[in-house]
Amino acid sequence: xxxDFDDEHYxxxxxVRDTLAAEFPIDLLRDGGDPVELDAALxxxxxxxxxxxxxxxxxxxxxxxxxxxxxxISEEFGAALVPLTVTDTIVSSLILARFGGAAQVENLEKLAxxxxxxxxAVYEKDGGYDPAAFATALDDQGxxxxxxxxxxxxxxxxxxxxxxxxxxGEPALALVEPDRAGISIVRENALDISGDYYRxxxxxxxxxxxxxxxxxxxAVACLLDxxxxxxxQSIAGIGARMLDTTVAYVKEREQFGQPVGAFQAIKHRCAxxxxxxxxxxxxxxYAGWAMAAGEPDERVRAVSMAKAxxxxxxxxxxxxAIQLHGGMGYTWxxxxxxxxxxxxxxxxxxxxxxxxxxxxxxxxxxxxxxxx
Amino acid sequence: MDFNYxxxxxxxxxxxxxWLADALPEGWGRTVFEPEDEEERAQFRISWxxxxxxxxxxxxxxPQKYGGRGATLIEQGxxxxxxxxxxxxxxxxxxxxxxxxxxxxxxxxxxQRERYLPKILAAEEIxxxxxxxxxxxSDLASSRCRAEADGDDFVINGQKIWTSYAQxxxxxxxxxxxxxxxxxxxxxxxxxxxxxSPGISVRPLTQITGEQEFNxxxxxxxxxPKANLVGDLNDGWRIAMTTLSYERGAExxxxxxxxxxxxxxxxxxxxxxxxxxxxxxxxxxxxxxRLAQSIVDLELMRMNCLREFSKAIKGEKPGPESSLMKxxxxxxxxxxxxxxxxxxxxEGLLMQGDSDAVARGRxxxxxxxxxxxxxxSGTSEIQRNIISERVLGLPKEGKRA
Ligand SMILES: Cc1cc2nc3c(=O)[nH]c(=O)nc-3n(C[C@H](O)[C@H](O)[C@H](O)COP(=O)(O)OP(=O)(O)OC[C@H]3O[C@@H](n4cnc5c(N)ncnc54)[C@H](O)[C@@H]3O)c2cc1C
Numbered sequence: 070x071x072x073d074f075d076d077e078h079y080x081x082x083x084x085v086r087d088t089l090a091a092e093f094p095i096d097l098l099r100d101g102g103d104p105v106e107l108d109a110a111l112x113x114x115x116x117x118x119x120x121x122x123x124x125x126x127x128x129x130x131x132x133x134x135x136x137x138x139x140x141x142i143s144e145e146f147g148a149a150l151v152p153l154t155v156t157d158t159i160v161s162s163l164i165l166a167r168f169g170g171a172a173q174v175e176n177l178e179k180l181a182x183x184x185x186x187x188x189x190a191v192y193e194k195d196g197g198y199d200p201a202a203f204a205t206a207l208d209d210q211g212x213x214x215x216x217x218x219x220x221x222x223x224x225x226x227x228x229x230x231x232x233x234x235x236x237x238g239e240p241a242l243a244l245v246e247p248d249r250a251g252i253s254i255v256r257e258n259a260l261d262i263s264g265d266y267y268r269x270x271x272x273x274x275x276x277x278x279x280x281x282x283x284x285x286x287x288a289v290a291c292l293l294d295x296x297x298x299x300x301x302q303s304i305a306g307i308g309a310r311m312l313d314t315t316v317a318y319v320k321e322r323e324q325f326g327q328p329v330g331a332f333q334a335i336k337h338r339c340a341x342x343x344x345x346x347x348x349x350x351x352x353x354x355y356a357g358w359a360m361a362a363g364e365p366d367e368r369v370r371a372v373s374m375a376k377a378x379x380x381x382x383x384x385x386x387x388x389x390a391i392q393l394h395g396g397m398g399y400t401w402x403x404x405x406x407x408x409x410x411x412x413x414x415x416x417x418x419x420x421x422x423x424x425x426x427x428x429x430x431x432x433x434x435x436x437x438x439x440x441x
Numbered sequence: 442m443d444f445n446y447x448x449x450x451x452x453x454x455x456x457x458x459x460w461l462a463d464a465l466p467e468g469w470g471r472t473v474f475e476p477e478d479e480e481e482r483a484q485f486r487i488s489w490x491x492x493x494x495x496x497x498x499x500x501x502x503x504p505q506k507y508g509g510r511g512a513t514l515i516e517q518g519x520x521x522x523x524x525x526x527x528x529x530x531x532x533x534x535x536x537x538x539x540x541x542x543x544x545x546x547x548x549x550x551x552x553q554r555e556r557y558l559p560k561i562l563a564a565e566e567i568x569x570x571x572x573x574x575x576x577x578x579s580d581l582a583s584s585r586c587r588a589e590a591d592g593d594d595f596v597i598n599g600q601k602i603w604t605s606y607a608q609x610x611x612x613x614x615x616x617x618x619x620x621x622x623x624x625x626x627x628x629x630x631x632x633x634x635x636x637x638s639p640g641i642s643v644r645p646l647t648q649i650t651g652e653q654e655f656n657x658x659x660x661x662x663x664x665x666p667k668a669n670l671v672g673d674l675n676d677g678w679r680i681a682m683t684t685l686s687y688e689r690g691a692e693x694x695x696x697x698x699x700x701x702x703x704x705x706x707x708x709x710x711x712x713x714x715x716x717x718x719x720x721x722x723x724x725x726x727x728x729x730x731r732l733a734q735s736i737v738d739l740e741l742m743r744m745n746c747l748r749e750f751s752k753a754i755k756g757e758k759p760g761p762e763s764s765l766m767k768x769x770x771x772x773x774x775x776x777x778x779x780x781x782x783x784x785x786x787x788e789g790l791l792m793q794g795d796s797d798a799v800a801r802g803r804x805x806x807x808x809x810x811x812x813x814x815x816x817x818s819g820t821s822e823i824q825r826n827i828i829s830e831r832v833l834g835l836p837k838e839g840k841r842a
Contacts, residue, residue, distance in 0.1 A: 135648070330836055
């Protein structure tokens with residue numbers, strides 16, 4: 070039993086943090102720049118430090134690390150607003166390594182080098198969060214039809230990883246090139262403006278058996294759990310960054326002849342933020358471990374605990390961060406809104422608090438029944 | 442990072458489990474419970490602690506030379522989990538083990554450790570904490586109880602309050618003023634006081650639950666030998682901070698978490714059998730959401746503790762960060778107990794002794810008791826001051842720029 074990371078992983082986190090601070094200036098976004106440009110500049114740097122190979126097995130040219138170590142990196146992605154297409158690509162490598170067929174596994178080498186971008190096409194209008202209720206499906210001729218929302222970086226993706234029901238009606242994953250006949254990709258206008266999102270429409274797209282990822286429902290569950298885990302971890306990073314920014318501001322800003330941070334009404338709220346972030350971190354780290362090494366039931370519970378807590382924390386911290394900056398907090402210039410947008414986006418997209426709470430309760434009841 | 446237990450840890454768990462099964466009476470926790478009378482219950486808990494000691498399970502993470510097993514914090518955690526699983530009684534000498542002993546290990550002399558630690562382990566001597574005063578609660582440093590040197594003794598005069606378990610205690614840790622002129626933090630000293638000394642009187646105070654755990658404690662010309670001074674004269678504040686960091690820290694929190702989780706499991710079990718109107722309570726989506734939130738909150742309380750343990754094992758010392766633990770658990774536990782009576786509905790309001798009471802009236806009692814969580818060991822407001830000033834580095838109150 071050990072709930073800590075190795076020193077070398079903390080060092081890797083530092084490297085990533087420094088790289089992102091140097092390479093990813095928020096100024097460009099503030100000045101109205103397109104996140105696509107930012108992403109274009111960032112991607113090769115991330116590839117250079119081996120980030121895309123993080124969860125690619127060593128015999129495929131990766132670092133062979135697991136979702137445990139990814140937690141620290143994912144936090145930095147949140148803090149620095151790294152476009153979600155980066156996370157999607159890294160998460161896809163885990164899914165391909167675990168469930169991919171022989172031909173699909175071939176992609177891992179390129180993924181590790183950062184020369185392949187994968188977009189995860191998951192959620193749908195009216196679809197909620199449970200893949201059993203998604204409409205996108207293959208017919209018995211192997212034709213895929215459906216419409217996915219908020220697919221990060223889809224227009225630049227080399228491959229689309231699509232959640233769709235197979236011809237037997239079970240949730241499954243298809244891996245297809247975006248230029249296949251019947252696929253159209255349109256940019257969306259989304260709350261998060263530090264990344265680019267697309268609607269991916271599939272109309273009678275031909276999907277061969279070899280395009281399907283093995284593992285069926287379990288592969289889908291793993292993908293969604295890993296995306297939710299990454300979201301919880303990134304939210305932890307966003308929370309920590311917002312607290313640092315807020316503490317620095319209230320130390321400096323003076324009213325009534327003293328730093329506003331000396332007022333209890335302010336400092337006590339900062340303390341509550343610190344408590345909430347610390348706890349959300351515990352959950353997010355544990356979810357990383359459960360993704361790497363937990364039994365499936367424990368994994369589901371751990372991921373949902375992490376995400377439910379991260380969601381509540383996100384709403385709390387983001388509200389306070391802006392509030393404690395006063396009017397400055399409401400300015401475009403102060404740029405807190407980028408984290409607000411990203412944080413609320415992650416909060417809502419990868420499973421609401423209610424959705425994850427329900428999974429936690431169902432898992433707990435099953436566990437209690439088994440113990441009895 | 443690894444949440445699996447090593448073979449040694451698993452063997453340790455089996456050993457604890459087997460011992461507990463043997464040591465507890467047949468039917469314990471199902472048909473046999475703790476005595477309902479407070480005084481009898483206190484005696485019962487003391488005898489349970491002695492039994493633990495005889496079995497070699499007291500202070501297991503203490504160094505061997507003080508009678509411990511030198512067990513790791515993780516093993517200590519396993520031990521607490523197994524006690525909870527077996528619904529073993531709580532001890533009464535928590536202040537002795539968790540506060541007096543830990544403080545003496547850091548600041549006591551070798552003689553003091555040899556004198557006091559073994560008897561804490563054996564539950565031969567029960568301890569209380571004489572810190573708070575009527576006019577010095579949150580502002581503990583303004584304590585006025587005085588200790589004046591006189592020959593080989595100090596003579597104590599003053600009053601302490603909220604002294605939990607003073608009526609059962611043989612010894613106390615005492616914070617008293619030894620320099621009237623120094624700034625308030627610099628004139629306090631830390632003592633061990635024999636609670637049977639002439640001049641000490643203890644008057645129980647009735648709590649909101651009707652129970653009498655805490656007391657007023659009066660000191661009138663109480664003589665304590667100079668050898669009972671812990672650390673240096675006038676260095677008592679610093680030493681008391683060590684005491685408080687243990688009181689607020691992860692070891693304390695983990696033991697509590699396990700108890701809270703048991704209560705939450707009991708609540709869930711009762712809701713599975715209960716109905717409200719036409720529907721099973723456990724099928725009510727609003728109730729499910731509230732239960733889930735408490736499950737998450739309590740599981741993460743455990744995770745917070747385990748993260749702290751891992752840091753401590755790496756060698757990090759307990760500091761103001763322990764306030765993060767305490768502020769968190771006290772609030773989520775209070776919320777859980779607040780929720781418990783609401784989701785049980787009308788019958789949730791029946792207390793012990795009523796035949797319709799749910800779980801022998803456990804929940805309304807716990808709900809009342811949980812009011813204390815955010816007050817003792819430093820109120821939430823004080824924890825927030827500590828976190829904001831000493832962890833986050835925000836300026837002190839009233840500090841003009
Ligand atoms: C069940 C129980 C058991 C206890 N056991 C013990 C024991 O064994 N030994 C012992 O020594 N003590 C014990 N205590 C005492 C406990 O530590 C004190 O009650 C606590 O420190 C608060 O002090 P007070 O009661 O004087 O409240 P006060 O300090 O008078 O506080 C009143 C209110 O003012 C707030 N407040 C005070 N100062 C500030 C500030 N600077 N900023 C903002 N708000 C502030 C407080 O948070 C509180 O809400 C126990 C208390 C309880 C409830």
